[in-house]
Amino acid sequence: MLITLKDVSKTYDPGRETEVRALRGVDLEVKEGDFISVTGPSGSGKSTLLHILAGLDTPTSGAYFFENTDMTRASDRAKCALRRRQIGVVLQDFGLLGDDTALENVCLPLTVDGVSRKKAVARAREVLERMGIADLAGKKVNALSGGQRQRVAAARALSQNAKLLLADEPTGALDSQNTEALMDLLESLNRSGLTIIVSTHNPTVSLRAPVSYSIMDGVLKRER
Amino acid sequence: MNTLRIMNKLRSRGFLREFFLLATLTLMVIFTNILMEPLETYLDTKRELERDIPVDFDAALRFSPTAWYLWEMPEAEPEYHPEIHEALRAHPGTGAVLESRQESAHCALGGGTYNFDFILYSREYARYMPLKLREGSEIQGEEGRLSVVVTEAASRSLPVGTRFEMCPNGEGAPVPCLVVGIIGGAIPGADTHQPSDSAEFDLIGLTASNHPDFALVAAVYDPAFFDEVPWDPAALVLPEEGVDVSAWWESLGQETAQWGQLRSLTEYERAALETTLSENLSEELNFILLSLIAVFGYGAYLFLSVRVRARKFAVLSVAGMTRGRMFALNMGFNLGIYLLAAGLGWILTPWAAKCLVQMDRYRSAGVLGALCTGGLFLMTLLMSTAASLVQGRRAAAITLYRKGD
Secondary structure: OOEEEEEEEEEEOOOOOOOEEEEEEEEEEEOOOOEEEEEOOOOOOHHHHHHHHHOOOOOOEEEEEEOOEEOOOOOHHHHHHHHHHOEEEEOOOOOOOOOOEHHHHHHHHHHHOOOOHHHHHHHHHHHHHHOOOHHHOOOEHHHOOHHHHHHHHHHHHOOOOOOEEEEEOOOOOOOHHHHHHHHHHHHHHHHOOOEEEEEEOOHHHHHHOOEEEEEEOOEEEEOO | OHHHHHHHHHOOOOHHHHHHHHHHHHHHHHHHHHHHHHHHHHHHHHHHHHHHOOOOOOOOEEEEOOOOOOOOOOOOOOOOOHHHHHHHHHOOOEEEEEEEEEEEEEEEEOOEEEEEEEEEEOHHHHHHOOOOEOOOOOOOOOOOOEEEEEOOOHHHHOOOOOEEEEEEOOOOOOEEEEEEEEEOOOEOOOOOOEOOOOOOOOEEEEOOOOOOOOOOOOHHHOHHHHOOOOOOOOEEEEEOOOOOHHHHHHHHHHHOOOOOEEEEHHHHHHHHHHHHHHHOHHHHHHHHHHHHHHHHHHHHHHHHHHHHOHHHHHHHHHOOOOHHHHHHHHHHHHHHHHHHHHHHHHHHHHHHHHHHOOOOOOOOOOHHHHHHHHHHHHHHHHHHHHHHHHHHHHHHHHHOHHHOO
């Protein structure tokens, strides 16, 4: 099993007036090669779930294992190493450095990981090619369209041959045409063996995933 | 190289921001150096004197008929009373009374006249605190001429071998003099202590040294030269070995209270520092205010600069960078700018001291200045970076990660 969540809960500001219970007793098992969508309205807990899966956030209670790693006890260093090499993250607002080129952005996890400049550039070009955006390599991200940026963000997430791609509302800022194109890309990546979890409140996106979950007030429920 | 690349990504693209940071830090270094200067000078002088003068600073006392520091002038004109020194010398427990006097003089030399300060030492003074002469600089004295030794700075106008005439305080008959050596160590005095190589303070030491070449060993008392000049009978008083210093000090103070005051030499030196500080109070308050502005301005800038980069930190976090590395990178980036600012500040401080705050005698702020600016910088850097990263992390989470929900 790639991911195992057992009775995971997340509460922000516990014991205060501003307390928010974002996740309540979530159980989830994800095998390698799964393509899962998580749907729900704003504030339902989708992003919190994905951030916990990415190691950007920690559950208040419950257990989370990524393969054999206990993510609730793992150090910041260990979680960061996983994000660099095994877990790719795509965010709604792309999470790119706007002043840098697409190539530089894709190189970023490799640079952080200490990969040599030559190898990083070669690998980044290969990934951009695979995403069909090799021609954007030298363009600054600020000059790209929303669809192009999201492809660059996906390329960055996969620059190190990640096993898992977590996409938090990846189509939130895209028009329908770019949404379709991105979902085509994700499907093709999944066919090549990549495990994908997408959070969305767009039913069209959700229907493209073979496995679908819904989330409401922090409670996760399998739909199909 | 990768670290430098990431550091470059953290850099703000606006040149003005970086320039502002550099300017703020440079000002902080300059102000701190200027603020530290009087304290630095005091400690340097004390260190120099302790090295050159074989007197126990903590046991030695300074007698003065004036209030205990020069700026509090006596009500009456200073006048030498031999009985004062006799009373000091005769008191049980007293080991030695070292007399000296500091005056100014007009010196006729070649076609022109020069103003110099000079110190006269008694024979006893010279025995306890012999002047150290620069090796190889001495020549034989001449009969009928006062042998004088000069500081390094004074030797530019009065090289060894120069014959000249001097009028102490501009009064009395001219005294024929001959420069017989250059002082190589500190110049001890009961009223003041001056480093011998001060470029701005030309000083002639008229020594009563036990050096055989100095003919006028009893210059202080020689009526042929200085009879008409009134002087302040300040003196250093040393206890006998093994004496209870505090008891001796107390009884001596009571006995000589009618003539003047006794203070410990250390206390006297401290008072000199306090006087210097109080004379420049308004400037110092301005420096402190400006330093605080610089420190807080820098701290606030650091804080905001990290907040502004919160999104970049969030992106780096998504790309797998640890919090510790982000902290270290941010520290490294700011440390680089600080080192540049420190270099600039140290180069600009003498100019700023002279032109901006009219400090005539700025000596390079040494270790103390460096420790102080470095300490201030590190404290500000650590506090503002830590605070801003905590805040920045929250801001990043809100602006980037949690945008979905």
